Amino acid sequence: MSDAKTIPKSPLLTIANLAVAVAWYAAIWGIGTAFLVWVTGGQSEPVVSIPVDIAFHLTEPHEMIPGSFVTQDGESVDWVNLKASGQINVRPSELSGLPQWLMGAQVTIAVAGLLLFLHQLRRLMFNATRGDYFTAANAWHIRCLGILLIAYPVVVKILVWFWTRIYHFPATGNAGFQLMLMPNNTLLAGLLLLVLSEVFRVGVHMREDQELTI
Amino acid sequence: MPIEVTLDRVMKDRGISLSDLAERVGITLANLSILKTNKAKAVRFTTLDALCRELGCQPGDLIRRVD
Numbered sequence: 001m002s003d004a005k006t007i008p009k010s011p012l013l014t015i016a017n018l019a020v021a022v023a024w025y026a027a028i029w030g031i032g033t034a035f036l037v038w039v040t041g042g043q044s045e046p047v048v049s050i051p052v053d054i055a056f057h058l059t060e061p062h063e064m065i066p067g068s069f070v071t072q073d074g075e076s077v078d079w080v081n082l083k084a085s086g087q088i089n090v091r092p093s094e095l096s097g098l099p100q101w102l103m104g105a106q107v108t109i110a111v112a113g114l115l116l117f118l119h120q121l122r123r124l125m126f127n128a129t130r131g132d133y134f135t136a137a138n139a140w141h142i143r144c145l146g147i148l149l150i151a152y153p154v155v156v157k158i159l160v161w162f163w164t165r166i167y168h169f170p171a172t173g174n175a176g177f178q179l180m181l182m183p184n185n186t187l188l189a190g191l192l193l194l195v196l197s198e199v200f201r202v203g204v205h206m207r208e209d210q211e212l213t214i
Numbered sequence: 215m216p217i218e219v220t221l222d223r224v225m226k227d228r229g230i231s232l233s234d235l236a237e238r239v240g241i242t243l244a245n246l247s248i249l250k251t252n253k254a255k256a257v258r259f260t261t262l263d264a265l266c267r268e269l270g271c272q273p274g275d276l277i278r279r280v281d
Binding site for chain 2: 208209212213214
């Protein structure tokens with residue numbers, strides 16, 4: 001069996017551990033609130049009444065945004081060419097009147113996903129602080145983190161598609177509205193984590209081989 | 215694994231205890247126990263040589279293949 005030298009713990013690990021713990025408890029509070037909204041149906045009156053005018057400013061000067069848009073002339077378009085700033089008028093389409101509980105369910109599922117992510121991260125941190133790095137459990141936690149990160153943009157894109165069917169976003173002039181961020185970086189990070197989990201899995205085998213070589 | 219370590223039989227024949235052999239060979243008791251209970255995945259030539267030297271046997275006396 002190898003006589004592994006004790007690796008000194010990085011102070012960054014302690015800070016990261018603390019940050020993850022804070023996020024964990026915040027997410028627990030969040031899921032409780034979201035669940036209450038889901039169960040009770042939320043407030044009867046919306047915070048803002050629709051239709052509503054929203055002023056916006058985009059960081060990107062031009063971008064082709066897919067979705068369902070209506071121009072000032074009443075023409076329906078699938079793509080809009082955006083300018084840096086403008087004003088839009090959001091109004092419900094024929095499919096409006098989405099029940100509050102559905103929003104609550106959506107938020108609850110989103111926070112549950114976040115909780116699952118943080119749980120895996122906490123387990124990983126816990127093992128790291130104990131000095132256990134190349135273990136089968138860690139490989140599994142990293143794999144779960146990767147899968148969640150890949151699932152996130154996919155779910156967001158599905159929701160974007162869904163919400164564009166609920167609301168029309170009429171463009172005033174060249175203006176439009178960027179619905180949501182498209183977190184493609186998350187997808188890449190998820191793929192990298194999957195690769196890392198494979199590295200860990202191989203590392204576990206190598207460690208076992210090394211430890212069981214007499 | 216089809217390879218079986220017969221260290222316990224040789225030790226019994228020589229009348230040597232596990233702790234004595236570990237001390238003479240220069241490996242830990244835990245590692246020798248792993249080897250004796252067939253949990254080892256590999257054996258270094260140096261370890262095998264030291265075991266054969268202390269037990270006065272050949273490598274073939276310590277390991278055998280079973281189907």
